[in-house]
Amino acid sequence: MSDKMALIPFKQLLHWVMDENKQSGMVFGIPEEKYFRKANDRNMKLFGEAIDTPVGPAAGPHSQLAQNIIASYMSGSRFFELKSVQIMDELEIAKPCISAEDECYNTEWSTELPIMGAFEEYVKAWFLLYVIQKEFFAQSERRFMFNMSVGYDLKGIQSPKVDEFIEGLKDASQTKIFQECQAVLREEMGLFQHVDQAFVDQISPNICNSITLSTMHGCPPAEIEAIIRYLISEKKLHTFVKMNPTLLGYDYVRKTFDKMGYDYIDLKEASFTHDLQFSDGVGMLKRLKVFASEHKKNFGVKLSNTLPVKITRNELPGEEMYMSGRSLYPLTINLAYKLASEYKGDLKISYSGGADAFNVDRIFATGIRPITVATTLLKPGGYQRFKQLADLLDPLLDNQESSRLDLDKLKALADSSFEDANHIKESRDMLSRKTSLKLPLLDCFIAPCENGCPIEQDVPEYLRLVGEKRYEEAFDVIVSKNPLPFITGTICTHTCMTKCTRLDYDESVHIRGQKLVAAEKGFADYMQKISKVQPKSKARVAVIGAGPAGLSAAYFLAKAGMNVTVFDKREKAGGTVEFVIPDFRISREAIKKDIELIESMGVKFEFGVTPKISVADYKAKGFEYVFLAIGAGRTNALEIQGDTERVKGAIPFLEAFNTDRKGLNLGKKVAVVGGGNSAMDAARAALRVEGVKEVYIVYRRTKDYMPADEEELAYAQKDGVIFKELLTPVSLSGGVLKCQVMELGPADASGRRSPVPCTGVYEDLPVDTVLSAIGELIDYDLLKTNGIEVGEKGKIKVNDETLETNVENVYLGGDALVGPWTVVGAISHGTKVARAILEKEQLEFKQEFASRITFDKEKQLLDVRTKKAVMQPVYDDEQETGRCLECNYLCNICSEVCPNRANLMIPVEGEGLTNRNQILHVDGMCNECGNCETFCPYDDAPYKVKMTLFWSEKEFADSANTGFVILQEAPALIVKLRLKGEVMEVAFDQSGNTNASIDRSLAAFIWTVVQQYPYLYKV
Structure with a gap:
């Protein structure tokens, strides 16, 4: 596959927007629930024009292509800082070029397109936003703004091709692409209900009256000043100049990072010494403010540029990358205050540097505007995050252009940034949200919290049930895999929460607490309905140890009809949880209820048995199977x-x-x-x-x-x-x-x-x-005296799948096998042992729900779509379940985080599919930035693995992806398909059937794409 994006013709873009909206209520994957609809007449003035919201994409991956700009608009952006252009266009950038797992890094300088290719994208987007605002939002007057961005030296900016770009955006009327867009709209009037020719004819060719200078790190002050004077006086543009966080000085930045937990970020001291110094910057800005006023143009600063740092952990290819995101916020907001103080608040500041839903309203309240974002859009939710930003700012708009900053508010915001929990790094943040699973071609939607749980608890299901106050059903879901709901609901190490997708929003759903809610409110009703299990096997099982591992094995064995007795040296069950963990962490009443659940299955207990364990003695007493769940045994x-x-x-x-x-x-x-x-x-x-x-x-x-x-x-x-x-x-x-x-x-x-x-x-x-x-140590002596083989370095020889030792029908699990472990880990061992014994006895291992759990699917879909991309702090138990994103039902992360919209969700009705929603990758829209790989819960890259649609046979031939290209649509559909490395031609009849040796589900996917989504490939 190629990392070069194929630019979509205007006509296809137009049909894509109109057809997708008509078919699914979406535009480039933005659902109708996330369309930003103006709730009032308030606006913001900028450069003498009105815009409906003061937010938009920063010059970067979200403002490079027309579809990116459209997706931003749909969910609330109205100020667009177009991706920077420079004389060195069509850059060869090593890929992947973005790493946004937490703070963001990138290796891009400017647009990857030819300069006039970028120009065409911006003109196409300009026309389409006019159409969208009129057709979808009944708005005739333009209330959005484009702001061009250029770099890096005066000679390059004065070059013919950069000058053509600038002049074209100032007035595009005579350009070929402007005239083409007009002509296409006039030809396609049948698509519209509200757009007419008069409206098309009045679309302004004056796309930009403002510019942001993106200064290269190390650009001399005299060069920066000369460029700005040129842009103001010669090009007659309102001008912002990007200023770098290096203005704060190496020591300040280093101490800030160390204090806030980013001590691993390796700074280049030379980046600070070679860059513009603060005193020089202040003097330059003072001169330029006067110069701009004399030329009747607005002038201000854009804060801030990214920060160059060393690549030390293979985050990206190369030696240097540029940092942005939440780690940049304390630097940028303090730089804003420091600069604003020099001018007593009389300074226009355009802001970008860690802005998000947690601080955007407070930034705006200081008088800073507009505000652009990038990193937050690279996270799950993607462009849809604009909706919350726009909603937060909408009530604050005052129909004014900011003239002076509120220094008191800005100082308070700058001071608080160092203690802001949303911007402090903790070592726990370095834990990967990824699972160890490989990404399947189809049916990939999973809840990573389930995979992160050793017993694969059905987390989203029971969270929704708790949210709907269906507590007994929630309890049923939990105990189908977890016989210790009270214990795990109180003290579980909740590895599920370390995989929760909400960690890429704010903080994990408090899953464990909701389990306890289900237990406390569902236990009594559930227990009333339990009936004693009738024995189904004459074989007897001895479980030695009444801790979590032993109790879990006993529960599942008895539930399936086995005769089980649990032996323990102490006077009651519970093991470490009962006898070691203090009562201020877990009540003994909670433990008692879990034991009651296990006893209800018919499990028998014998306490006060000798601590000296002889497997032979238990077998002599008629126990065919013995499970040693005896704990670690020795203190380290x-x-x-x-x-x-x-x-x-x-x-x-x-x-x-x-x-x-x-x-x-x-x-x-x-x-x-x-x-x-x-x-x-x-x-x-x-x-x-x-x-x-x-x-x-x-x-x-x-x-x-x-x-x-x-x-x-x-x-x-x-x-x-x-x-x-x-x-x-x-x-x-x-x-x-x-x-x-x-x-x-x-x-x-x-x-x-x-x-x-x-x-x-x-x-x-x-x-x-x-x-x-x-820590504690395993009692190897006890194991050896019972004939259990211990290998080199203390590794006990067991079957990894069954935990059976070298002694037939003797199993080992929990702390006795792996040393000090977790309660839920011990449950997983008990589950594994029970499954193995039941398989030998040819009995069914039961983990299904006792009742039939159903949900209103339409409501569920609306709920999930609505809470996507919404940053939401934790409130209380009543509202906590609403924070779950239900990833197993509707994941879409790879499509949400793709700036170019190259990953699409396609609903498919097909035999053999477990989820209606499937992911299609469009090769021509992908530049291999790598962002989908970062956030996909699988240990894989969607842009390399998912079913790919190619727009040409050349694209198909240049790629190794599994995917297809359409060879013929009529009289019968024929596609060229690559599957598992083999290339074949597949023909479909009029009903979508094929005789090719491919799965029906895959055939249904291809047929659905071609028949229902022609705008994806037709010009």
Whole structure:
């Protein structure tokens, strides 16, 4: 495939807009629910003209092609900063060229098109916006604005081809493309209800009266000033000049990044020393303000340009890239204040630098306008995010052109930016949202939260049911795969939330909390309907250990009709959850309800059995199968010198705390070594022991790298635990814990920084007791005495699919197999063991819902479409389920994040398809920017893998993609198809059937595209 975009002729663009809207209520994938419809008569004045909203796409990937500009308009953009052009056009840019997983990086300079190719795109978009505003929104007067952008030196800007571009946008009336667009509209009057020839004839040829100068990093001040004087005096254009965040200085930027968690960003100090300096910039702006006033033109600054940084983690090909997005916000807004202060607020500022739905209204309130965005549009939701931005700003419009900035508001915004949670980076943000799955050709919609869950819990289904207050059904969905809903609803490590698509909006849906809501409100009704399962096998199963792994296996085995007995050395079930985790984290009543659910399946329990385990003894008692779910068993010792009798394991301490906390004597000051959830539990529990005054968490990295759940860290801080970061304990003597001071070394490829000792530097902490929370160890001796084979490096030999050991019908799972793990991980092991035993017994493994779960599909579709692209903070349990995007029902992420609209959702009715919605990739619209690959939940790239439509046989031949090109439409459809590397011709009859050896679902997809979406390929 080629990374060169084929420009769509105006006539095809026109039919695409009109036909897609008529057929599906969409325009370039923007659904009608996301059309921005003006709610009032307010507007904003700029350069003497009125525009309906002050937002739009920054010069970049969203303003390069006509369809990009149209998609922006549909959802609320009315100011368009056209992608920059320069004398060096048709650049060869290494691909991918965008990395927007969090803060954004790109390697583009300007438009990838020939200069006059870009010109034609802008003229086509200009005409189509006129048509759209009249035909769809009944608006005759133009209320949008185009702003051209050029770079980088005066000689290039004065060159004939750049000058032709500038003059053409000032007045396009004599250009071939302008006249072509007029002629096409006159020919196609039958498409319209509200557009007539008189309206077409009055479409203005004056496309731009303003320009933004995109200054190259390192461009000399005298050159910048000369260009601006030329643009104002000779080209007679209102002018903004882009200014770079390097104006703030290297030290300021470095300290800001380090403070806000972006310490891994590698800056080039030369970028600051070689760039325009602040004092020079202030002097230049003062002179140019006077010059512009003399020429009766508006002049201001565009803040800010991107920031050049080094490529250190293979984010993109090359050595240097340009940073934007949320990390740029504190720099840009502070630069805005710093510059505005120099002029006492008398400075026009056009803004772009981390603007989004969290701050756009506050930016606008300072008097800054217009506001352009790019990074936020590269995230899921894409162009549709404009709708929320426009809705936020619509009530604030005042029919005025900003004349002076509010310095007090701007200072407050600049000061608050350093503490703004939406712009602070945490190490947890570096976790990939991707799954390990490979992208299928068809039926790719998945909820990544489900795949991120070890038991593949049906998250979107039960969230919708909770939202509809169908609690019993939600509980039914949960317990079909999870027999511990109260426990996991309270203390689950919720790996599902680390994959939630909302993380690319604001923060994950609080999935775990909604599980608990379902459990608390659905448990009683569900339990009333349970009937005892009749035995279906004479075989008996002994489960050794009543923790999460053992309880889960017992539940699923009994549910399928097996005779199961759970044995445990303690006096009741629950394992670590019951005996180690403190009651301030989970109530014993919650644990009791989960045990009640398991008992209702017919599971029997025997407690107080000998801790010495003999598999042979259980088999001798008639148990055909034995599942060892015995936990890790041994505490990992902390290697420390001195008073080792004052060093205790955190797990034994927590057990003692739960049994008799009044009998504990820890002294006044306690240090807990470790950074996981057990360390947080131990620290919080220690604070509750009589006599304890202070508790430290000692960790060799910083708090951001602690593996504990974020909320557990927050609870520990709230309780008063003192965090001592970058310390490694060395010795405990005389009430003093001596610690080696550490520092974080360079980041590795994952972004994780390893601690290294600061040679000779130590810190002493006054400590009476040390609690070691550095993990537990597997009891290998117990396993070996039972004949279970342990290989090199402690790897226990089990069948990965069944967890059966080398001893026939003996299984091992949970902490006993992998060491300290999670509750839900243990459940997954119990599930796997149950499935394996049931398969041997030829019994059905039951994970289906007990009741038939149905939804109103039309309502569901409308709900999902409506909440797409909406940034929404967490409110309360009643509204939380509404934040779920239901990705398994309607994903579309690859189409949402594609700036060029090259990935399309096509509804297909076909045999063998599990989802009505399928993704089609259009080769001619793709420039291989790579953004769809970044956000696709699969470990794959949609632009390389999905079914591709080619516009020509040459495109088809130049690509390796699975896809097709149309060879003939009549009298019968014939396509050339590449499938699994094989090229074939496929003929269809009049009903869409084919004798070719391809799946009917694939044939239905191709037939649907050709028959129902001719605007995708017909000129």
